[in-house]
Amino acid sequence: MVLMTHTPPSEQDSMPKTRTGSKSQRRDRWAFVGLSAPAVIWFGLFMIVPLIFMIVISFFDWRGITSQATLAGLDNYERLVGDQRLQAAFRTTFTQIIVALPIVFSVAFMLAFFLIQRPPGYRVFRVLFFVPAMVSVAGVSMMFAGIFLPQGVVNSLLTAIGLEDLTRVWLGNLSTVKWAIIAIYLWGAIGFNTILLFASLSIVPKELYEMARIDGAGYWKRMWRIAFPLNLDFVGILVMLEYLFLLLGFAQVVILLTDGGPGNASVTLGYILFEKAFITRQLGYSQAIGVFILVIGMGGMIVIRMFTRRKYE
Amino acid sequence: MTSTLSRWLRRIGLKNETPVVYFANYALAIAYSLVILVPLYYLVAASFKSNREIFLSPLAWPTSFSFANYAAAFEKADLIKAMLTSLVVVIGTEIAVVVVGFPAAYAIARIRGKLATAGEVYFGIGFIIPTFAMLVPVFLMIAKSGLLFNPLALVLVYTAQTLAITVLLLAAVIRTIPRELEEAAMIDGAGRLQIMRRVMFPLARSGVVTVMILTFIFVWNEFIFALILLGRNVRTVQLAVPLLKGERLVDFGLLSAGVVISIVPVFIMFAFFQEKIVSGLTSGAVKG
Structure with a gap:
């Protein structure tokens, strides 16, 4: 994911505004609008229009494409309140977010700051940390299906170090399943964010650290008191993206591995949206859940932004 | 300490400091590298082994490279x-x-x-x-x-x-x-x-x-x-x-x-x- 910032259009009005100039400029403007029109329409059709449909569908009772949709008013939204499975999903997702995001970003930031020092072998780390991001969600899920098997790597390592009592059927156990799937997330997310933070940290002028060092600030202090505040804006953007991913996209792992089970133990918000739409065929209700998740998503982003906006003095 | 290491420590400004945190970070980077590599190694090793071999010792190097799984x-x-x-x-x-x-x-x-x-x-x-x-x-x-x-x-x-x-x-x-x-x-x-x-x-x-x-x-x-x-x-x-x-x-x-x-x-x-x-x-x- 790239986050482009808006560089102001450079050299604005560099052409003198003679009569012929402005006329050809106007024609030029239309040429540009024409050039971008196909992309604007294509993008809008599958990225913007669906959001509008989503809101519209949420007010209907609709049991799948072959049946008739009937207007349901706010019924779908009222159902949200008493839905036990949804509440379980909400709890699981937020527990996962609250545990995973601080781990990802504290470790990733430490590693990124470490790599910035160009330690021996940092090139190897840079490549290696990015490797998990190249493996598809289906690939990662299938790989971890094997790792969490009763006879898989985790249990065999535990047995090897004498902790046989701790062996579990990780994906089939009520209390371990939601941590097992979040471990799958951590496997890749730490490295990916390390590399992005590395790029952002590379921009901080070296002199700043040098000055701090002369002032007696140690390694730890330089990391958290200088580098961290200077990159807080960017950290905030990454936190937002990972937050949104855990709310929705991460559900793919659940779809691939557990279907939310056993019981409600690994139901996440994103999974329940998928389940209501494509398994239990309650299209209207699923979209009410979708709107609910997006509202939580936007709310959470505002909170994250509040905490990470750099305060200029 | 080898001379390269000390030279490099000086370069990053750790000469006169306690580099404990720094080396802890080194350990962290190596630990995370292992976390990345072990699952991938297991995956590749398993693809050349029979199921019985995998479950007997998951992390062992395959004894005979069989492409039967691939086929x-x-x-x-x-x-x-x-x-x-x-x-x-x-x-x-x-x-x-x-x-x-x-x-x-x-x-x-x-x-x-x-x-x-x-x-x-x-x-x-x-x-x-x-x-x-x-x-x-x-x-x-x-x-x-x-x-x-x-x-x-x-x-x-x-x-x-x-x-x-x-x-x-x-x-x-x-x-x-x-x-x-x-x-x-x-x-x-x-x-x-x-x-x-x-x-x-x-x-x-x-x-x-x-x-x-x-x-x-x-x-x-x-x-x-x-x-x-x-x-x-x-x-x-x-x-x-x-x-x-x-x-x-x-x-x-x-x-x-x-x-x-x-x-x-x-x-x-x-x-x-x-x-x-x-x-x-x-x-x-x-x-x-």
């Missing part, structure tokens, strides 16, 4: 057909995204005034809204247009989903190309379309390559939209491989071979274009 994976998941389907979708999306995305990027990079910002904000939405939220509406739109179970549907959807990064990344690249080159062509009487094709496209080639690599990886790896838009008869790689798991995972050797096969094309890309991939994904990000 079985190709056959049971119909992987050749799935890979061809994925390839068709990749090629379709690549063509669409460059043909449609490049002119838009050119326009955004060169148009004067507020429209450029408006365009960037518009495509920027693509980074904020998770596509997963749109599964149902997109499914319904594709179903109504009669394209369900047709790989073409994936080309339509993936193109839209990759346009955001394509347009913004290419616009940033095009901005670095001096305007004088176009102005010269314009004096020679070339129109905008001609300038774009003959002057800008060749100059922005490296940006186009970056976009195409990122698109390849995204499309090859995409799972959820393929799952809801394709049926039992047509599968992409990402849909075919999980078939090897079955209801209960009984043959991990077979499954791991399938996963390895599905990973190889992306890893080859990564091996050749690692710098382009990382910089493509981070470019611009750091300017914020």
Whole structure:
């Protein structure tokens, strides 16, 4: 994911505004609008229009494409309140977010700051940390299906170090399943964010650290008191993206591995949206859940932004 | 301590400090490297072993390299057909995204005034809204247009989903190309379309390559939209491989071979274009 910032259009009005100039400029403007029109329409059709449909569908009772949709008013939204499975999903997702995001970003930031020092072998780390991001969600899920098997790597390592009592059927156990799937997330997310933070940290002028060092600030202090505040804006953007991913996209792992089970133990918000739409065929209700998740998503982003906006003095 | 180490410690300014934290970070980096590598090693090792061998000692190096799992994976998941389907979708999306995305990027990079910002904000939405939220509406739109179970549907959807990064990344690249080159062509009487094709496209080639690599990886790896838009008869790689798991995972050797096969094309890309991939994904990000 790239986050482009808006560089102001450079050299604005560099052409003198003679009569012929402005006329050809106007024609030029239309040429540009024409050039971008196909992309604007294509993008809008599958990225913007669906959001509008989503809101519209949420007010209907609709049991799948072959049946008739009937207007349901706010019924779908009222159902949200008493839905036990949804509440379980909400709890699981937020527990996962609250545990995973601080781990990802504290470790990733430490590693990124470490790599910035160009330690021996940092090139190897840079490549290696990015490797998990190249493996598809289906690939990662299938790989971890094997790792969490009763006879898989985790249990065999535990047995090897004498902790046989701790062996579990990780994906089939009520209390371990939601941590097992979040471990799958951590496997890749730490490295990916390390590399992005590395790029952002590379921009901080070296002199700043040098000055701090002369002032007696140690390694730890330089990391958290200088580098961290200077990159807080960017950290905030990454936190937002990972937050949104855990709310929705991460559900793919659940779809691939557990279907939310056993019981409600690994139901996440994103999974329940998928389940209501494509398994239990309650299209209207699923979209009410979708709107609910997006509202939580936007709310959470505002909170994250509040905490990470750099305060200029 | 070796002299290289002490020289280097001096270089990073740790000569007169307690480098405890620093070495703790080194340990952390190595520990995380192991966390990344052990699962991948297990996956590759398992793909050459029988299920009995895997369960007997999961992390042992395979005693005899057997390609039986690979042969079985190709056959049971119909992987050749799935890979061809994925390839068709990749090629379709690549063509669409460059043909449609490049002119838009050119326009955004060169148009004067507020429209450029408006365009960037518009495509920027693509980074904020998770596509997963749109599964149902997109499914319904594709179903109504009669394209369900047709790989073409994936080309339509993936193109839209990759346009955001394509347009913004290419616009940033095009901005670095001096305007004088176009102005010269314009004096020679070339129109905008001609300038774009003959002057800008060749100059922005490296940006186009970056976009195409990122698109390849995204499309090859995409799972959820393929799952809801394709049926039992047509599968992409990402849909075919999980078939090897079955209801209960009984043959991990077979499954791991399938996963390895599905990973190889992306890893080859990564091996050749690692710098382009990382910089493509981070470019611009750091300017914020």
